[in-house]
Amino acid sequence: MTLRAGDVDLTTDIGGLVLDNPIATASGCFASGREMDRFVDVSGVGAVVVKSLTRAPRKGLPTPRMVETPSGMLNAIGLQNPGVDAWLRDDLPWLADHGATTVVSIAGDTVDDFAHVARRLRGAQGIEAIEVNLSCPNVEHRGLVFALDATASAEVIRAVALVADVPVLAKLSADASDVVAVARAVVEAGADGLTLINTVLGMAIDPVTGVAELANTYGGLSGPAIRPVAVRVVHQVHAALPDVPIVGCGGVRTVEDVVQFLRAGARAVAVGTGGFVDPFATETLRDGLAAWLAEHGHASVQDIIGAVTLRRPS
């Protein structure tokens, strides 16, 4: 008997956050959700991870904020967002009304900033999880990005986990010299899961004028250019911490990319820049994954999570 796509079980679980399907949106790549309702039904997205929210509204950085690079793009937005209170008032009710599975990304300059935002989210109806964007400069520590440092990352996660009433995911950076050490530290501090990876810090210069392309000089590289880095990090962390749920993220464009992340050990996959190119990416990948699994004889997405054969066992 051959399997049909409609019979494949796509449900997955990220540390208590149960998803109908493993295709999530990457933070900052689906705005507040409303913009994408013009194209897709947000209730069909595995998880809508909203653009990072901060304690107070932020206007963000000047332009240029973006430059395309080979098979990718650099961005430096500066966390433009309406602030957690305006978001709770204006955007969350819309997401809840439209049946979205909402994960709230939070950001801050200090440990207390993160804790403040997490406290504001307590008890709000329609929030399924918190994702902590650790790729923010720590103003209390010479602007060193939290995600680069295991101790600073753990401090933030401990403060958030203390007040959160939903699962807490820590979003880590491949820019850390030992991302496995950061992963261990945040899990010990109370993270229920990990999102791997955020953008990779980069720079581009106009060769003729000699001017830095981005107003902010440096920016985050995303797109297929970083996919192998992200798959490597997911695999490394999954190998070290096999019981910790992982959301894989970085350069997902095709169903085959999704399958790679799942095989590396991710239980869900977030699509970011890919959604800029294909506004229907969440639907395309969800339906395509079901078809791929059926075609390859898998009745459940769980069959392939972590299913990778190494040529040389590590």
Added chain:
Amino acid sequence: MSDVSVRGRIDRDGPIQVVAEVVARRRSGPYVTLVLAAPALAARCRPGQFLEIAVEAPGTLLRRPLSIARAADSADGGVGTVEIVVGPDGVGSAWLAEVHTGERLDVVGPLGRAFPLPQRTASCLLVGGGYGAAPLHYLTEVLVPLGHRVDLIVGASTEDTLLHSLEAKRIAHSLRTTTDDGSAGQRGRVTDVMAEAVERGGTDVIYACGPNAMLAAVSVVGARLGIEVRVALEERMACGLGICFTCVIPVRDRSGEVQMRRSCIDGPVMDGARVEWRRMGLDAAVDAAEGMQLAGAGVVNDPGGVDGSDGGVR
């Protein structure tokens, strides 16, 4: 003719994704005009809106935003086509310029806010620069049948980069051209002939599109003449969908506070008087426009009539 395929919420007015065949291709100077058979798309388009078109140039990832240069709705007796004008800059444009009749393009649109049309019969001055003038020809074709007067000013650096539209010329009340080097029309900038055009045309509203420096200058001159200016802005854009926050423009809101507005979803058409041009680094253009002598600007010839000759100011 029909769209090759259509995806999206076709029951709503918003953007859709179509695969459309290129049914005609014209080269004029450095520009290439592509005509797409896309009735479902054409029926939704309005002047000032844009399309996001997938390109397959090596190493590229993102769609390219292109203004809609014309849309002939089959419901109005047209054949359901949409036109774009491709400029000479960049690898994406170079790829698009080589697309030939019979080939297909993957298009998302229409996107963004259109030029708001006058509520009462009005005298409209349309000002365009370079290939950015393309949407103004489309706007002319929409305004004139509604009974509005249209005076056109089209500028460019040289004669061969002036964008001509025989149809717009034919139906506009007058056409003035300027070139930086004087190789066609009056030597100088579009703003040099604005005051005279406004006086002679009894202008109620100015619509402009082209490079941002030109839009800044037109907005300043419009404000000095006491006339409302609507501009279609250009800013680097990754998605065009409202989700990436790269294409922001500093805009002063009613309370006087400056907000970073997305040109893809809050624009591209904005009120020129509210845009903070100096924050966009356009001080030189603003200073020049503020310092211009407006009264008695230029020697006045009889503006070209319905014959659409380059008459007017030479």
